Amino acid sequence: MTTADLTTLDQAGLEAALQKAGDTVKALKAKKVSKEEVQPAVDHLLAVKAEVKRRAEQAQKDGTAPKEFDRAALDALLAQRFFVAPSFQIYGGIAGLYDYGPPACALQNNILAAWRHHFVLEEDMLEVECTNLTPESVLKTSGHVDRFADYMVKDVKTGDIFRADHLVKQVLKQRLDDDQKLKSGLKVKVAKGKPQPVQLDKEVRDEYDMILETLDNYVGEDLTNLLKRLEIRAPETGNELSEPVLFNLMFETQIGPTGQFRGFLRPETAQGHFLNFKKLLEFNNDKMPFASASVGKSFRNEISPRQGLLRVREFTMAEIEHYVDPTKKDHPRFGEVRNVVVPLYSASAQAEAAGPTKLSIGEAVDKGIINNQTLGYFVARIYLFLLRIGIDPARLRMRQHMANEMAHYATDCWDAEIQSSYGWIECVGCADRSAYDLTAHSKRTGERLTVQERLAEPIVTNALELDILQPNFGKTLKKNAKVVETYLNGFKNEDEEWNEKELTKLDEEIKAKGSVTVTAADGNQYELNSTLISITRKTKKVSVRNYVPNVIEPSFGIGRILYQLLEHSYYVRQDDEQRAVFKFRPGIAPNKALVVPISQSDRETFEPHIKQVVSALRRAGVANKVDNSGASIGRRYARNDELGTPFAVTVDFQTLKDGTVTLRERDSTKQIRESISTVVGLLKELVEESTTWEAVAKMYPEFVAQEV
Amino acid sequence: MTTADLTTLDQAGLEAALQKAGDTVKALKAKKVSKEEVQPAVDHLLAVKAEVKRRAEQAQKDGTAPKEFDRAALDALLAQRFFVAPSFQIYGGIAGLYDYGPPACALQNNILAAWRHHFVLEEDMLEVECTNLTPESVLKTSGHVDRFADYMVKDVKTGDIFRADHLVKQVLKQRLDDDQKLKSGLKVKVAKGKPQPVQLDKEVRDEYDMILETLDNYVGEDLTNLLKRLEIRAPETGNELSEPVLFNLMFETQIGPTGQFRGFLRPETAQGHFLNFKKLLEFNNDKMPFASASVGKSFRNEISPRQGLLRVREFTMAEIEHYVDPTKKDHPRFGEVRNVVVPLYSASAQAEAAGPTKLSIGEAVDKGIINNQTLGYFVARIYLFLLRIGIDPARLRMRQHMANEMAHYATDCWDAEIQSSYGWIECVGCADRSAYDLTAHSKRTGERLTVQERLAEPIVTNALELDILQPNFGKTLKKNAKVVETYLNGFKNEDEEWNEKELTKLDEEIKAKGSVTVTAADGNQYELNSTLISITRKTKKVSVRNYVPNVIEPSFGIGRILYQLLEHSYYVRQDDEQRAVFKFRPGIAPNKALVVPISQSDRETFEPHIKQVVSALRRAGVANKVDNSGASIGRRYARNDELGTPFAVTVDFQTLKDGTVTLRERDSTKQIRESISTVVGLLKELVEESTTWEAVAKMYPEFVAQEV
Missing domain, CATH: 3.30.720.200 (Signal recognition particle alu RNA binding heterodimer, srp9/1)
Incomplete structure (x- = not known):
């Protein structure tokens, strides 16, 4: 496509062209082709970006701009309704540490229950719980002591510390922004003593764009040289920076009073599984293949965490280690997922900037796009799990690692990436760790971590x-x-x-x-x-x-999944901009049903009916909350929309006459009116997701008469 | 009672006398009475101990000794069936750190589910999840930085470290043992260079006994003087020891790369609740009273942990913080527990060495034994929870803290103590923390942590x-x-x-x-x-x-409860000493049903029936495992007895004819024979504990014909 054609594209076409143009540049850079060869691709990318910008500005002028996702509004709601809060906020907080309030805590419990059901129960996995504290020797063997690190640079005068790649990104973006402002005749304010912004040649702009697209590739000397060549300085002070050095991301501590055991907080739960491999195999009556599973915290001392809940220093992981004979990587249940169609973005497709392809897992394994049945089985199961908890399928893809980004232990790896306002974010990794860990621990300890097959x-x-x-x-x-x-x-x-x-x-x-x-x-x-x-x-x-068995490892970042689910579930009612809603699925929603009397004035009259509803719901195992505050019924519904409560049961004056109550659904705001026992029975089915609101609405007449 | 009367007591009477004699000595010492005054009590205690020993030896000779609880056998079973294992065992392990294998992990999950149901759901508590990493400033305010410590002493030459009170205990017990051996003419082997054991005067023996009973009372200078007076030296080397110094039990680390945030792993989950108090109150629509709840890890860097799972460096806690108006400590649901009878061991009863008394909670609060209704409500609810998960009521008591053992923040405190082979162990604390924490954090941060009552x-x-x-x-x-x-x-x-x-x-x-x-x-x-x-x-x-609200805090050590439950549930079949069983309640058992074909020879014939049972059980939500290994049916039952699996469904040759299966109960080993759907329906009710095996056994005829 030539740059001139861009204006003829519809919006979806333009977005696809943007994605493809970016991918093309990345792919060329990964191949390390010469600057001359990559230049046309960069030119094209910039042209597409310009067209995107032009259209957005035009739409703004015309008043036809689509309502953009407003992250600030979501963040404000999450704080206001105590989904999350910065930890130790009254002490000023610490970046990268968050507390979960009641709604997020319940949401996480429900996601984890779904996870245990989908994986541990369904596949008869062996759940273990290992310690967070880990001695140095174990993490030395696993490679974390030597290799689990990011580059940081130091302001030579103040000692302030920055993560090197993040700093380059920040500075280059600033320079590009300043340049654009200067070119459009705007003034750029600069604090005293800081270098004046300059206009950039086209060549320099192009280089900056390319560096931003391929920043992950710069390590070691390349990174040192990059910082020098770009003359990157500390952004606040303008001081010079030290050369980039690796900073290990593990939290260190001493176990025992004498300091003889240097230890770390684990950066992943996986090592605990591996160390127990012999016991697990024996527990499984020596039968192969099998899997262990674990839910717990992991810790990473990020250099300067931003991105809210997506980059934190302490987080919940759910990890599976599936042990398999390296010569038989077929999976006995592969037939059950063979026809599942998944958006796959293979390494070769990335190299060609071709975009993801929807493909059945069976086809992907048959064609060798996914290395083996077991890996394919888990890629499908991960995809199904994420859909099940409510992730938007249009913003979900499985992306294969390219050779240069694979972890040191992995032979093949597919990430479940979920798109949000932060971009495409890795939320689940599914790696074939081969025999790396078991072999390393075995060599180090002399313990044979092998399977004996008769x-x-x-x-x-x-x-x-x-x-x-x-x-x-x-x-x-x-x-x-x-x-x-x-x-x-x-x-x-x-x-x-x-x-x-x-x-x-x-x-x-x-x-x-x-x-x-x-x-x-x-x-x-x-x-x-x-x-x-x-x-x-x-x-x-x-x-x-x-x-020595090979290990296929599906590894879930629960906090990241939770945040992405919040973005995917959040919307604002079209008829009322004040009313935000989370459209959580009933099985996942923190609370299932609101129970309300229509008004507070006759509180004592309604009370026995409220109690009857609550105790019937409790017997049916439906989590519920009563709101008998003085707020209007509309306000009370709205408050629960903000918590994503899918249903409301209202006791009103008709209840006093005939014992019926209304059942309201959150997204449609439609109601039906039936006896308490019918409504409770329906709620049980709705929450277990054995029926849907659409089915219920078809079977029972809509109730519209209730006035507040 | 005079010492002469002891021989006339029956066994239960003698055990009661032993308990009372010990309590009497403790009570006198707590009152700090003179040595002369306490001497008769000590004499009596020694006489009772002698009688206990004489009878045990006699019973051994007669062959009438009751089968003693064999902790070594339990520990071996827990290791062999991978309930627990020392963490990093293949690296040599580290004291005080344990991993949970599949059975203990499932057991813990079930205990926590019961806990959430009993407390969080039933009482509409607000569950939160706060971080393990905690900055120093927070723990400085809470008092942990200054006061959360134990005394340790150091071998001045080797640098080996000992917990001071544990060392005194070990050395005095050794001296008493050596003395007894010498007096009975036995030789005591001593390593070269170590002091020869000596015979002790009666006065010295008495003093040692008294010190052992009251070791908790020695702090600061008293402890220093005690170590000097007793001439305690390092047990292995015989070297001198440093003076005892306080060692803070928190694990320290640095948050962020610059080391500007000194932090600790939290020693309790409570502080996270308190820091979020304002948000919690707002979330609760400003209604009082209410409670927050949290389940998570806590960390204590024990100086030299022993006692297996009872003293560990990393453990799961479940904590409730109930916020109440200090002028209205009544509880709205107190009526529901008023008649619950609980074995209460009040501070005054301890001072009089009177032993626990069974009392209704209503009476205890009315008489002022328990300070207020809210505290009483939780004492009863804790007691009911522990019974519900299967703790033996005969080995459970609620003990009030005496003034000298109360935590620095508490105004009243009751512990749920559970008895096992390690003695009476605190497993739940229920403290009235008054307004201590909220006031302290408020003062330190300037944030008002108060309730506004219109x-x-x-x-x-x-x-x-x-x-x-x-x-x-x-x-x-x-x-x-x-x-x-x-x-x-x-x-x-x-x-x-x-x-x-x-x-x-x-x-x-x-x-x-x-x-x-x-x-x-x-x-x-x-x-x-x-x-x-x-x-x-x-x-x-x-x-x-x-x-500023007061806080009533029920705090559960889940790992301790789990271990005590293991001891209370463990038994060995009388007819077969090789067969150990855990008699877990169906609701708590790690796995609910074993599904087995009667033999492996006709595997393919049985397979469809096995699948039918498994899929029906899965639909009914009954966790189950198939064992189609080659082991005999008796061996497979026995393996599952060792895991505490309460039921087994067996597919046999009659199944092939009429579709019936047998249902076997673990403790009675009795069976019934019914259709698959009847058996699955019964299992669902049994596991939900809406019926019992006794009831089922009455309704359905026993099946006895099956031969293996």
Whole structure:
């Protein structure tokens, strides 16, 4: 598409073009092509951006601009109705730490209950609870002590600290903004002592745009050079910055009074599962495959967290570790998800900037887009779970990691990304961690974290073996016998099998020269001949196979999912801009039913009926709250719309005559009128999601007469 | 009772006498009576202990000794069936940190679900989730930074650290044991270089016994002197010890990369509730009283934790903070618990060593044994909760704190104590924290954490008030005006009312001498007279009352409750010593039903029936596990007895003919035989505890024919 064509596109077409243009630049940059080659793509991206901006300004002028999502209004509502609050707010708060008030706490409990039902119960997973406190040795093995870090820079005079990539982003965006203002003749205010903003050449603008699109690629020296070349300084003071250094994101502490155990708060729950692998396998009667699951807190000492609930220092995770035979990654229940259609954004599609494709999981695995059935099974199950709790399918995709962004332990990884006003955000990761962790912990501790499979038929093997010829070996090498033996054992792999190639080499050399000289771990050389070792081919019957299982890990950031669900559920009534609503599904909503008397004036008259409704609801297991405050009935409904309460049961003057009550649904605001027992029965079904309001509204006449 | 009478007592009588004798010594010591006065009580205690020992030895000889609870066997079972495991066991583990495997994890989930149902839902509490990470300032205010500590001593040469009171206990017990061995002519082995054990005079033995009974009373200098007088040394090395110093039990860490926020892992969840008090009150539409609730981890860096799951460094708490008007501590639902009879061990009964008394909660509050209705209400509700989850009522009591053991913030406190092989252990605390925390946080932050009560009728007050006479005050005192004004405001109490007594004094002095000289916070003296301030009596109409609520706090140590429940539920089948069972109630049991085919040989024949049972159970919400392993049916039942699974559904050859299955109950091992739908329906009712096995066994004929 040429830039000129852009004006002919409809709005959806333009948005698609914007996405594609951005993806194209990213893909080219990931391929590390030359600046010249990427330039046309950058030009095109800027042209699309310009057209988007032009249209938005035009719509603003015409008054036809669509009502934009107002994050500030949502944030205000979340604070006002105590969904969340900054922790220790009366002490000034600390960035990245939040408390959940009653509505968010109930919402999270319901999401976790749905999660346990969807995964743990349905798949018979083994739930464990491991400690947050973790000794250094464990996290050293897992790689977190050395590699779980972000780059930070320091203001050399004040000591203020910034996360390097975030700072670059902030400064470049500021420069681009200033440039645009200057070009349109606006003045840019600058505090005293700070550098004056300058107009930028087109070339520089283009470079900044490109850096912003590909910031993740800059690490180590590249990042140091970038900061120097861009002359990035501390934004408030204008002081110089130190070179970027890695800051480990784990919270450190001492376990025990003597300080002998350096420890950390875990950055993920996964390691606890792995350390218990042998016990879990035994608990599962040694049957493979199986999964462990855990819900708990994890901690990351973010350098300077922003983005509200999406980047926090303490958060709830729900993690699954599914252990599977590396040679049999089929999944017994794959047939159940084969036809589930999922928006998949594969690594190759990203490289070609092609956008996500809707594909059945079966097809994706058959074509090799998803590596294996087990990974595919979980990609589908994660997708279904997110839909089940109410995530908007139009703002949900499964994106494969590109090779350069994969975690150090992963061989393939798919993220569930959910779109909100913060962009596309990773909320669930589904990685194939291979045998990385179990192998590492096993090597470090000497504990064998393997599965023993009894073979249906013994396998006859025919392989080279090395034998040490005692007593001559001991007599000849004396106190060095041990170190030489250790050297020779180095020719075995993890499964205790001899390396055929190395043994052949050794054998040939001895046969050719009569002896071979080797260098052991003590640095000394030893001469070995056929009186000390023998290398022969042997035939053996093997009836057990040992293997380290591979691990498929679906890992859920519950807080992120919760926030995205809040954005997806939030809307403002069209007929009344003052009235915000959360359209939570009945199964997930914090509270299920509001119970109200129509007015407070005859409180005692209504009281027994209210009690009757409440006790019937409690028996039916429907969470409910009574609001018998003096506020108008409309106000009380509105207050519960703001909490996302899906239903309201109203006791009114007709109740006193015939024992009927009204049942109101939140989004339609429609009501029906039936006996208390009918309404309670319907509510039970609605909340269990075994029926829908649409079905109920069809079966029962609408009630419209009630006046407030 | 004289010592001679002891031999005539039956076993229960002797145990009661032992309890009473111990309590008597404790009570006397708490009263700080002289050594001479307490001596007869100590003599009696030793005589009772001797009689207990004599009988145990006799019973052993006669072979009539009752089967003792075997903690080692329980611990082995808990490890073997992966209820719990030391965390990081393959790395050697760290004392005081445990992981929960699948059975304990499910058990804890079920206990917490019961807790939420019993408290949060039933009482409409506001559940919150606050962070584990807590900045120092908050815990400074709450008193934890200064006071949350235990005494430790250090081996001056090796640096090894011991908790002082635990060390005294260990050393004195050792000395008493050695003494007894020496007296009975046995040799005591002592490692080289360590002091030889010595025989003790009766006086010394008595003193040691008394110290062991009253160790909690030694703090500060008393403890230092005790260690010196007893010549306590490091047990392994025999080295000298440092003087005892307080070690703060909180885990410290740094929040953020610059180290500017010193923080701790919270030692309790309570502070998070308090900091959010204003938001909670507003969420509750300003209605009092109400409660917040929270479930989460807390952390205590124990000096050297032993006692397994009862003393750990990281644990789950469930805490309630109930906010109440200090002048109206009645509870609206008190009537519902008035007749609940609870074993209460009041402070005065402890002082008299009288033992607990069974009393109705109504009587206890009426008599002033429990301070107020709200505290009494929660004492009863806690007791009912513990019974509901299966704690043995014979090993449960509510014990009031004596004045010398009360936490610094509490005005009254009752512990739910549960008895196990570790003795009587505090598992729930129920404290009246008064207005301590809210007042402290309010003072520190300047945020008013009060309730505004609109009075039904305005109150007319007539009180002295102080007015600053501007502009003269400012003109005269100039830059010192502020400091003098602050000084004068010091005569106001928290509710902004002037102190009548102080103002009268001031007024009289000015009237008598013409002026008064005061010393302000800057250390300077200022002369005040009637041109600067005026003190007059004013009549005012007040229509709002401000008050800081009191807080009643039921605080549950979930891990301790869980362990005690394990001990109370554990038994060994009388007919088969190999078969251990947990008799968990159906509502609490980790897994509800085992589903088994009678044999593995016809696996494919049984499979569709197994699937039918499982899917019906899943629909009914009954958690179940299939065991189609090759083990015998008896072995598979036994494995599930060890997990406390209350029911088993068996598919056998008769199922193939008529579609019936058997339902087996764990403790009776009895079975009935009915259709799948009948059995699933019964299981649903049994697990919801809306019926009992006894009732089911009466209604359906016993099935006995099945042979394995």
